[in-house]
Amino acid sequence: MDTPPKTDITAALNRVLATHKERLRSKNHWAGLAKIPATTVLDAFKGANSTIDTLTKLAEGAGLTLAELLAYxxxxWQVQVKTRNTFRSWTIDEVEGLIRALERRSGPQDAGAS
Structure with missing residues (x-):
């Protein structure tokens, strides 16, 4: 059984910084937005094991959720980010409509099928 590819945190941080450069400006500025020490941010960029708390604060500083940051x-990542951005703008009614459409499309499952 193949294991799914691992999320590359360092690549994610670099891509977020590059694509959100106008807001984040630099690693040091991002640290200020995230309200964490600059050394913690620099360590994360170097591949140090960052805590979920640190990654969550970095995501919030960038205006993202942790899941959105990890998508990078x-x-x-480009497909992941585009998909998240698309669905992020949807209303709850649009999401519920999609769920209903998918449920109708899948139809009742054949009990004898394996």
């Missing part, structure tokens, strides 16, 4: 580290 996926091998297919």
């Amino acid at each position: 580290g996926d091998p297919d």
